Amino acid sequence: MEFRVGQGFDVHRFGAGDHVVLGGVRIPHERGLEAHSDGDVVIHALCDAVLGAAGLGDIGRHFPDDDPRWRGADSRTFLRAVAAMAREAGLAVINADVTVVAQAPRLAPHVEAMGANLAADLGIAPARVNVKATTTEGLGFTGRGEGIAALAVALLGATG
């Protein structure tokens, strides 16, 4: 089997709000994430990893943030669309691994639900999607609570 690997990275800054959406999970917080869509950095990073592995560019190319169709969009629709694009290109997602970087809110109680959402949207078994969270020990923009970052890698295999 031929394998393809891709990586993704995304950041959104905190703004007004009372919750964040990460990996499709709504998590109460004293601030929200500023974004054209729902600001789901986890899904945006994962979309870029899958698109990167498939050689299909990036999320901004497929879902431009100046397109009114995507205002306030549920990012899970992006991930489902990206998974379909990979399938159409003859590629299956074998596994994905995501790291969320945030000083707050505390994410450990939510990583399992995030992984289940991501796996469902990719159309693969939950065991093939790993989500983990880390702080940066108070350092840098995430440590200062200015925003949340996410990194993702995805491995795809040719089905044809």
Ligand code: MG
């Ligand atoms: Mg984004």
